[in-house]
Amino acid sequence: MRFLDPTKIAEVAAKFMELSSPCRLCPRKCMVDRISGQIGYCGAGSLPSHSGILQHFGEEPPLVGIGGAGTIFFTHCNMQCVYCQNFQISRGECGEFVTVEELANEMLKLQLFGASNIEPVSPAHQMHLFLEALSIAARKGLDLPVVYNSSGYDSLEALKLLRGIVHVYLPDLKYADSRMSAKYSDCEDYVEVARPAIREMYDQVGDLELDSNGRAVRGLIIRHLMLPNDISGTVETMYWIRDNLSSTVAISLMAQYSPIYEAWKFPELNRRVRASEYNKVVDLCWDIGLENVFVQELESQDLCIPDFRNEKPFSWD
Numbered sequence: 001m002r003f004l005d006p007t008k009i010a011e012v013a014a015k016f017m018e019l020s021s022p023c024r025l026c027p028r029k030c031m032v033d034r035i036s037g038q039i040g041y042c043g044a045g046s047l048p049s050h051s052g053i054l055q056h057f058g059e060e061p062p063l064v065g066i067g068g069a070g071t072i073f074f075t076h077c078n079m080q081c082v083y084c085q086n087f088q089i090s091r092g093e094c095g096e097f098v099t100v101e102e103l104a105n106e107m108l109k110l111q112l113f114g115a116s117n118i119e120p121v122s123p124a125h126q127m128h129l130f131l132e133a134l135s136i137a138a139r140k141g142l143d144l145p146v147v148y149n150s151s152g153y154d155s156l157e158a159l160k161l162l163r164g165i166v167h168v169y170l171p172d173l174k175y176a177d178s179r180m181s182a183k184y185s186d187c188e189d190y191v192e193v194a195r196p197a198i199r200e201m202y203d204q205v206g207d208l209e210l211d212s213n214g215r216a217v218r219g220l221i222i223r224h225l226m227l228p229n230d231i232s233g234t235v236e237t238m239y240w241i242r243d244n245l246s247s248t249v250a251i252s253l254m255a256q257y258s259p260i261y262e263a264w265k266f267p268e269l270n271r272r273v274r275a276s277e278y279n280k281v282v283d284l285c286w287d288i289g290l291e292n293v294f295v296q297e298l299e300s301q302d303l304c305i306p307d308f309r310n311e312k313p314f315s316w317d
Ligand code: SF4
Pocket: 023, 024, 025, 026, 027, 028, 029, 030, 031, 032, 039, 040, 041, 042, 043, 044, 078, 124, 125, 126
């Protein structure tokens, strides 16, 4: 089975290019001319910019497979979480510009070294450039599943274009209450945007499917980072998934929150998630019939904050 069709990807890339100027690539709809270099809310420019392209062994096991996830950490972001666990890259502090041809070559290198997939991380604001590079790489022989790893704050119009291009969707579902997203992520309509976006993703790819090596080749995995004091609305989110998608959806329940970046300004965010809080939610997932939940050891709280100033940001990999 071939994953990538270069002609189809090129057609979709052209549609994304139209979405980029005036920019409606994400729900912020800044309407700036990205092609000529105008900058909108996310701060991204006219060239692809990343802070690391690497085989990442710290993702969920079906994404790692044998050769690691082929991650491309794009810089900048269309959200501004005060506790951002990757703040060095989301704020554009670490990163380098490349051409789309160079990005395509990096994808081919990932394949050559055995990566299990191509996983753009926080790609919404650079998706037009990612797709151009993907079509070039596919023409040169790239053929891996595409894993779309996003904040969940995605444009429905853009997502609909990705049917048949993305194989695995890996969105966050960060909040259950947009008052929380407004306060902590400068995003007043997160829940109203993310829930329909995730419904669309599920409609496109369905439940998680693995190949004979245990590698994810299709499907949806929803990530939920638990925040202290239930700021993330975890219980409500678990019920929403069960009642609006399915009890069979794969969920990654993340315990690794660390109060970094500007979290210290908010006392309610300024601690880690307790084992008792996490275990209670794990029990709830079983009790309400959620069948596919990836859980973490609480010790992982110490391990999972990458430092993108290092040559190897994930030094525990
Ligand atoms: S991608 Fe960036 S410039 Fe475009 S609408 Fe979103 S925040 Fe604005």
